[in-house]
Structure formats: C-alpha cells, structure tokens
Amino acid sequence: MVMNIMAVAIVTLIVKGFGFYKEIVIAGNFGLSELLDTFLIASLVPGFIYQVFLNAFKSVFIPNYIIEQKTDRDISSFQATSFIVTISTTIIFMILAYLFTNTFLEIFFPNHTQSYYALIKIQFFYLLPCILFWGLSSLISGLLNIHDEFKYSTIYPVFTSIAILILLLFFKDVLEERVLAVGMLIGSILEFTFLVIVAKSKKIIKISKPDFKTEGTRLMFSQLPAKVSSGFLSGLIPITDQYFAAQLVVGSIAALNYALKIPAFFTAIAVLALARVLLPHFSKLITENKLEASMQLRRILKFVFISLVLVIIPIILFSDTIVSFIFERDQFTSEDSLLVSKLQIILLIGAPFYICDNIIIQYLTSLNKNTFMAYVSFGSMTLNIILDYIFLKLYGIYGIVLCTTTIYIIRSLVLFSFANKQNKVS
Numbered sequence: 001m002v003m004n005i006m007a008v009a010i011v012t013l014i015v016k017g018f019g020f021y022k023e024i025v026i027a028g029n030f031g032l033s034e035l036l037d038t039f040l041i042a043s044l045v046p047g048f049i050y051q052v053f054l055n056a057f058k059s060v061f062i063p064n065y066i067i068e069q070k071t072d073r074d075i076s077s078f079q080a081t082s083f084i085v086t087i088s089t090t091i092i093f094m095i096l097a098y099l100f101t102n103t104f105l106e107i108f109f110p111n112h113t114q115s116y117y118a119l120i121k122i123q124f125f126y127l128l129p130c131i132l133f134w135g136l137s138s139l140i141s142g143l144l145n146i147h148d149e150f151k152y153s154t155i156y157p158v159f160t161s162i163a164i165l166i167l168l169l170f171f172k173d174v175l176e177e178r179v180l181a182v183g184m185l186i187g188s189i190l191e192f193t194f195l196v197i198v199a200k201s202k203k204i205i206k207i208s209k210p211d212f213k214t215e216g217t218r219l220m221f222s223q224l225p226a227k228v229s230s231g232f233l234s235g236l237i238p239i240t241d242q243y244f245a246a247q248l249v250v251g252s253i254a255a256l257n258y259a260l261k262i263p264a265f266f267t268a269i270a271v272l273a274l275a276r277v278l279l280p281h282f283s284k285l286i287t288e289n290k291l292e293a294s295m296q297l298r299r300i301l302k303f304v305f306i307s308l309v310l311v312i313i314p315i316i317l318f319s320d321t322i323v324s325f326i327f328e329r330d331q332f333t334s335e336d337s338l339l340v341s342k343l344q345i346i347l348l349i350g351a352p353f354y355i356c357d358n359i360i361i362q363y364l365t366s367l368n369k370n371t372f373m374a375y376v377s378f379g380s381m382t383l384n385i386i387l388d389y390i391f392l393k394l395y396g397i398y399g400i401v402l403c404t405t406t407i408y409i410i411r412s413l414v415l416f417s418f419a420n421k422q423n424k425v426s
Contacts, residue, residue: 001278004277005274005277005278007151008151008154008277009273011155012154012268012269012273013269014155015155015157016269018158018165019158019161020265020326022161022164023261024326024327025165025168026164026168026180027332028332029168034116035119036254036257037253040253040257042127045101045124046131050134051234052234054090054131054134054135055138056227056230057085057139057227058138058139058141059365060220060223060227061142061220062145063279063283064220064223065143065146066283067287074208074211075206077214079206080210081212082139083139084210086138086139087135087136090131090134091132093131094131097131122177122181123180124181126184127184127185130185133189133192134188136192136195137156137188137191137192140192140195143204144195144202145279146280147202147204152198153195153276154273159187159191159194160184160187160188161187163183163186165183166183219368226371229374232377233374233380234380237384240381240384241388241400244400245400255339255397256343256401258323258327259343259401260344260347262323262344263344263348266312266351270355271354271355274359274362275359275362278300278359278363279362279366282297283366286366293366294422297359297363297419301359301360304355304356305352305356308352308355312348312351312352316348319342319348320337320338323340323341324341339397342398346398346402346405347401347404347405350405351408353409353411354408354412356412356416357408357415361415363419364418364419367422369418373415380407383410384404384407387406391403
C-alpha cells in the first residue's frame with residue numbers, strides 16, 4: 001500500500017507540475033482579467049457535474065465492483081451496466097446544462113454586461129462535450145485502480161495541460177477567447193483515448209450483456225443517491241464561494257482561483273495519491289479484516305496530519321516570495337501577488353484538515369456509509385452559505401477563504417468522530 005501511494009504521489013507530482021506550469025502561462029497571458037473570470041464561470045457547471053455525479057458514481061462503483069468480484073457472477077455484465085449508466089447520465093446532464101445555461105447565469109451571476117455573458121457562453125459550449133469524456137475516463141480509471149494499475153490512472157490528466165499549453169503558445173491569436181476552452185476539450189478527448197488504449201491492452205475492459213437486476217448492481221444503485229447527494233452538496237460550496245466573489249470587483253474570482261493554486265498543488269498530490277490507493281485498498285481489506293482497516297486508518301491519519309503541518313509551515317512563512325516568484329510577470333502585478341499571497345495563507349491553514357477529511361471519506365465509502373456523509377455535506381453547505389455572507393461583510397474577499405478553511409476544520413472533525421464510532425462498532 002505504501003509503495004503504491006508513493007508511486008502515485010510521484011506520478012501526480014509530474015502531472016501537477018505540468019498543470020502548475022500551465023497556470024503560470026495562463027497567469028502571464030491573462031492576469032486577473034475578465035476573460036479568465038468568464039472561463040472559470042463557464043467551467044463551473046461542467047466541473048460541478050463531473051465532481052458531483054460522475055466522481056460519485058466512481059466512488060460507489062469501486063467498492064461494489066470489488067464485492068462483485070468475490071462472487072461467481074459474470075463481472076463483464078457489471079462493467080457493461082456501469083458503462084451504460086455513465087453514458088446515459090452524462091448525456092442527460094449535458095442536455096440539462098445546455099437548456100438551463102441562461103437561468104444559471106441570471107441567478108448566480110446577475111448584473112453583468114451582455115459581452116460578459118457572451119464570453120461565458122462561447123467557452124461553455126466548448127466545455128460541454130468534455131462531460132462525456134470525463135465520465136468515461138473516470139470509470140476506466142476506476143477499473144485501473146482496482147487492478148492496481150495506478151500509474152496509468154494517475155498520469156492521464158497531463159494531456160489536458162499539454163493541450164492547453166500548446167494552444168496558448170502557438171494558437172492563441174487564432175482561437176482568441178476560445179483558446180482555454182478548446183484546449184480543455186482536446187485534452188479530455190486525448191485523456192479518454194489514452195485510458196481506453198491502456199485498459200484494452202491490459203485486458204481490463206470486459207463487456208457483455210448488461211444486467212440491472214443482480215445483487216451487486218442493486219447494492220451499488222442503493223448507495224448512489226446518498227453519494228450523489230453528498231457530492232452535490234459539497235460541490236455547491238465552490239460555486240457559492242464564486243457567487244459571493246462575483247459580488248466584488250472584477251478579478252476577484254481570478255484572485256480566489258490563483259490563491260487556491262499552490263495549496264491545491266500540494267493537497268491534490270496527497271489527496272489523489274491517497275484516494276486512488278486507499279479506496280480499493282480499504283474496500284478489499286474491509287471484506288477480510290475490519291479491525292485491521294480501522295487501525296490502519298488511525299495510523300495513516302496521524303502520519304499524514306503531522307507530515308503536512310511540517311511541510312506547510314515554511315510555505316506559509318514564505319508565501320509572499322513564492323507567489324511573486326511563480327506568478328508575477330506581464331499582466332500579473334505586485335499588487336495581485338500581495339492579495340493572492342494573503343488569501344493563500346488562510347487556505348494553507350486548512351489544508352491538513354482537508355486532506356485528512358478525504359482519507360476518512362475513502363474509509364467510510366468503503367463501508368458504504370454514504371448516507372451519513374450526505375448529512376455532513378448538507379450541514380457543510382448550509383454553514384458555508386451563512387459564513388460566506390457574514391465573513392464577506394466583515395473581511396471582503398478574505399472572508400471567503402476564511403469560511404472555506406473553517407468548513408474544512410469542522411467537517412474533518414465531524415467525520416473523524418463518526419469514523420471512530422464505526423471502529424468501536426467493528
């Protein structure tokens with residue numbers, strides 16, 4: 001398990017390195033501009049659908065697929081059912097997203113100019129097809145994780161970073177305001193193609209006649225509403241943050257985005273490495289020895305939290321220097337660096353809690369305790385709206401990130417308490 005986590009962490013570091021360089025290039029090209037604000041808004045709904053519904057299905061799919069493998073039933077039928085569900089779900093949500101675009105913009109981002117809305121829509125229509133490719137890629141990467149092919153399921157996001165970089169460097173004048181959205185679409189297609197080739201070569205994809213009536217399929221579907229609800233409510237938090245940021249001056253959404261980049265770089269490496277390995281690991285271990293699984297959870301949480309605190313302290317101390325060195329060039333000014341640095345410090349304080357939160361989620365997902373996580377997500381979303389409103393009035397844009405950090409801390413403590421209760425039950 002440790003070797004797998006280290007391998008995934010190294011590959012993730014490479015992937016995030018490309019992604020981080022992409023963000024540096026974007027910062028130099030656009031700064032805290034209207035175009036970048038509109039791109040981030042355009043990507044909200046597709047990203048929300050992916051995080052909420054498609055990732056939720058993948059999380060439910062993995063433990064129940066492992067349970068299904070323990071039976072004598074045909075696993076290829078379970079695969080076929082899962083692919084059909086993924087494709088049909090993505091198509092439905094693509095249609096809904098297309099139909100309700102104007103309503104979404106009017107409710108969440110009112111009082112902007114027509115040119116502002118036009119920029120959002122132009123980019124949104126290129127991002128919409130990404131949902132299908134993201135959904136299929138998510139399911140295939142889940143299959144690769146189950147079969148311990150972690151390096152392939154971790155490396156594939158690099159294609160999007162490469163695609164965006166190539167378009168920015170060579171086709172920016174041709175594509176103009178569409179450059180980021182087109183790069184993301186091309187990247188999603190390349191990611192899907194890569195995963196299909198790998199999965200077929202490893203003989204992991206095995207599809208036969210789907211069967212929606214097997215015990216494993218019914219169990220998976222019974223867990224799906226709670227997991228989707230949890231993902232839906234959690235996914236509303238960044239949308240809420242951007243909604244409140246949009247009430248401030250132009251560039252506030254972009255500033256919030258850049259403040260997240262460095263914390264997200266480190267947390268994503270840890271979260272992806274741990275989540276990709278721990279969900280199938282806990283799912284397999286719980287079917288054999290629940291007590292050992294609970295003991296491992298405690299050891300992992302203790303080690304990860306202490307390690308993260310030691311890593312994050314120097315980053316906080318040199319936050320100004322780091323942000324200036326990485327982002328400050330061309331359209332990104334010293335004033336922008338100062339703002340982003342202060343926002344970043346607040347977010348870094350919550351990073352250890354956020355990562356431990358994700359570790360506990362993998363454990364509870366393996367136990368199919370998705371209903372409780374849905375309740376926690378509802379409480380988190382409600383508290384986030386209240387604190388965003390209060391803190392925004394008191395501290396402006398700093399209040400938004402202060403709210404985010406507060407939610408991370410409270411949420412992780414609640415989940416840890418519940419996981420301890422499950423350990424005692426086990």
